[in-house]
Amino acid sequence: MKTFNYHVAKDSKEASKLSSSNSAFLAGGMTSIPSLKLGLATYKDIIDIKHIKKLSGIKVSNKTVTIGATTKHAEVASSKEVQKAIPSLAKLAGGIGDAQVRNRGTVGGSIANNDPSACYPSACMALNAIIHTNERKIEASKFFKGMFETALKKGELIESVEFQIPEKSNYQKHPNPASRYAIVGVYLAKHKKEVNVAITGAKASVYVDKDISKALSNNFSISAINNMKINSSEMNSDIHASGEYRGSLVLTYTKKAIEAC
Amino acid sequence: MQKINLEVNGKKISKEVPDHTILSNFLRDHLNLTGTHVGCDTSQCGACVIHVDGKSIKSCSTLAVDVNNSKITTIEGLAKNGEMHPMQEAFKKMHGLQCGFCTPGMVMSAVDLLKNKKNPTDQEIRKWLEGNICRCTGYQNIVAAVKEAASKL
Known part of the structure; x- marks a missing residue:
């Protein structure tokens, strides 16, 4: 592994000040450390943000659940407050990676990385999340830009993610049996005025399936999407699943999510 | 440095x-x-x-x-005063290892599981140990060992 300088930031301001065009923030490190080891990424400076107290914790109000960027998956999964307000979000967090990954990995890290098969981006999209950074607020729909790409600028630090509490919701994942990443993951959220069906794992980046969401907004039942055709031409195809198979999983897992709601 | x-x-x-x-x-x-x-x-x-x-x-x-x-x-x-930890004892007793390569990680994961959950079901043990891979014994005896340790701890 290439060498780097490790820094511990006291607050967001210091973290931002330490950052450069050749630096990365370190939270749980569940993706960044393996990437560094594999030589997929190299940095001059690594800025540890775990000691910034303000970035960790869970706040639940009547309408939203706000999770600090460095809050670990295990904390979200076991939070009684999250389990009550948005049970599907706690379930999603409890299904990421494995127990040890959940003891280190964080929500901020997951969405900043925007892995095409990560679970959290789908929750952000379905739950109309607002991503709070040290500079601004970004709507989830404008945050995820493409494969491993987000709207974050260099030195911009995610501080928290604010999820809108839906009327009903469910997350269904077809996991890769080794990594537990989603081959396809479907996050279904029924809000007062609309239904959002966000899909991860299927394409280069998370997206909301507009046709399925519209059909379910009009009629929240399996029959509304039974005969729907899924266009799989832009879907990922690899040794685990072909694009066509992923397309089929999107519909199957959406139905499972409706049933579980 | x-x-x-x-x-x-x-x-x-x-x-x-x-x-x-x-x-x-x-x-x-x-x-x-x-x-x-x-x-x-x-x-x-x-x-x-x-x-x-x-x-x-x-x-x-x-x-x-x-x-x-x-x-x-x-x-x-884990061992205290030359006495094996109950989880180590249980892995030995229930033949929860063969080559032993994965065993330290299995044992450390399983000890953490029992801290969180005193009497886990087979399914809960298997889910918790998802991040520990054994390539020789299969998992039957590992699960049996964790259950044995749970009954002792």
């Missing part, structure tokens, strides 16, 4: 390490604690699982500098 202060298996340790030192390598190469194994080295197999401040983590995907001021327990720290 960074100076780190740790408590490893109850012993206070202070060492200078290069910033990019991986925790599993630090334990094995700097402290000679070779019970922590490195299998896949990509955080999939779980052979490197240790406890940091009481929680199980994968030491191959953590920086040594990142656990500064923490309390660490490795497989070497």
Whole structure:
């Protein structure tokens, strides 16, 4: 592994000040450390943000659940407050990676990385999340830009993610049996005025399936999407699943999510 | 280089390490604690699982500098006064190992599980051990060992 300088930031301001065009923030490190080891990424400076107290914790109000960027998956999964307000979000967090990954990995890290098969981006999209950074607020729909790409600028630090509490919701994942990443993951959220069906794992980046969401907004039942055709031409195809198979999983897992709601 | 202060298996340790030192390598190469194994080295197999401040983590995907001021327990720290930890006893009794390569990680994960859940079901044990891969015994006897330990702890 290439060498780097490790820094511990006291607050967001210091973290931002330490950052450069050749630096990365370190939270749980569940993706960044393996990437560094594999030589997929190299940095001059690594800025540890775990000691910034303000970035960790869970706040639940009547309408939203706000999770600090460095809050670990295990904390979200076991939070009684999250389990009550948005049970599907706690379930999603409890299904990421494995127990040890959940003891280190964080929500901020997951969405900043925007892995095409990560679970959290789908929750952000379905739950109309607002991503709070040290500079601004970004709507989830404008945050995820493409494969491993987000709207974050260099030195911009995610501080928290604010999820809108839906009327009903469910997350269904077809996991890769080794990594537990989603081959396809479907996050279904029924809000007062609309239904959002966000899909991860299927394409280069998370997206909301507009046709399925519209059909379910009009009629929240399996029959509304039974005969729907899924266009799989832009879907990922690899040794685990072909694009066509992923397309089929999107519909199957959406139905499972409706049933579980 | 960074100076780190740790408590490893109850012993206070202070060492200078290069910033990019991986925790599993630090334990094995700097402290000679070779019970922590490195299998896949990509955080999939779980052979490197240790406890940091009481929680199980994968030491191959953590920086040594990142656990500064923490309390660490490795497989070497489980036995007390020459007596094996009940989880180690149970793995021996129930034949929960064959080649033994994955065993330190399995044991450390399983000890953490029983801290969170006193009497886990087979399914809960299997789910918890998802991040620990064994390539020889299959998992039947490992699950049996964890259940045996749960009945003793």
